Amino acid sequence: MPELRTTTLVDAPLRTVAAALLDARLLARAVRGLGVRITGGDPVLFVGSTLAGSVGLVNGTLVVTRADTTGVSAELVGGPLPRFTLVTDLLHTGGGTMVVDSVEWSSPGGPFGRLADVLVGRGLALKVLQARAAAVSTRSVELVGARVVVGAAIVRDGLLLAQQRSYPPEAAGKWELPGGRVEPGETDHAAVVRECAEELGVTVTPGDQVGPDVPLRSDLLLRAYAADLTSGTPTPVEHRALRWLPAADLDTTDWLPADRVLLPALHHLLT
Template sequence: MPELRTTTLVDAPVRTVAGALLDTRLLARSVRGLGLRISGGPVLYEGAALVGSAGRVSGTLAVTRADTTGVSAELVEGPLPRFRLRTDLRHTGGGTLVVDSVEWLSPGGPLGRLADVVVGRGLALKVLRARAAAVSARSAELLRARVVVGAAIVHEGRLLAQQRAYPPDTAGKWELPGGRVEPGETDHAAVIRECAEELAITVTPGDQVGPDVPLRRDLLLRAYTATLTAGTPTPADHQATRWLTTTDLPTLDWLPADRALLPSLLLP
């Protein structure tokens, strides 16, 4: 089965590069100039589906991994017996090493093997090079982006989530408590302030969990663990709050950015 691999060193932390990889638009832009099209939701997450096409030929990729270690996707419907795209991230002293690989299996017989040599390898290498350049550029953008913080508040083995009341296009969906970091404010200070304003509770923020998640070109979501130290969550501007077990997490209709964090929010 043919396989190609490329490596790129990106001058950004692992969580930032992982966030760049979650941007569906990044993948779409990197292949558009090659006559390929990719469409899907705004953010990649485990279980998401991407639809790709080249002319009249189309296929569906299922995302099997999307976290701080990288992204993987496999063809579940399309013209090839097998196609897999994998990106692994490794921390180094000089930045983040991005290891991209693609492997595929063409239809059998001499024509299939000829297609691998003449078309498949060349196209796969172009895709990997374009993707590497796009990841580097998007990571640089995210380093300058404004931050929205999310609080992963765990109490007695359960995670706190809140249900949006507005705007209409997101009403009813679930998210972590949090909000934008104000100018001159630290991420931790924003977590404390937002939890007090939104839920009338006091929390102590801890370490970051999961990757930076792109919301817009100049805005990202960054989540932190938090310990509830005082108060009972009382929503001010949300429909409801709910304490969730690990079994509950995948059953809610999460906002896409918060859904991307779920693999990092699995409870002990």
């Protein structure tokens, strides 16, 4: 079973590099010019999201199986190979974040399959890994100074508070965590308190970060925090509706893509 591995040291905090990896367009841009085409429907990667890929006339679909602060993993489904996995692990070091990329696959078999591994598979896989590592490094540097949107994961009696967007049209009807942009000179925690007062009419006490940083745009990140409801009854001031969700309903709720990234961490928070 062929396997290739590369390591890259990125001069950025681990959570920033993790956010760069979640950019669904990063891999597509990285492999442009290598004869590989990658497309995806969502702007960010989350568990269960897919990326369609092709090499020449050969097509397949990568399904994301992990997307968090430890890295990203994906498996090929419906392609010509019996097995293909792409794994990126992140390790904190004193000099930055170590990005360990590996790709592993099984050949169709026979002498021609083994020959293709040597002549084509290994060379192309190595080029893809090297291009992706360079793209992750560049994107991480871009995100170091990005502005932040905070989200509040408010839990009460084992239920998570979610709010439904009423605008803009492309987001209307979808669900998200309460929150908003961090103002200049404001801390993340102060922004969580202010936004919950403005959007919900309640007072909260923010705690630890929940899940990874999530890229929203080239210069904007979503960062969610657990929050305790200390006073008031939540009211949808700017949104269409509010819901208290049990863990069983998290995966079936129509979340905005950025909030969907947080679902594994939100499940953990509720349980």
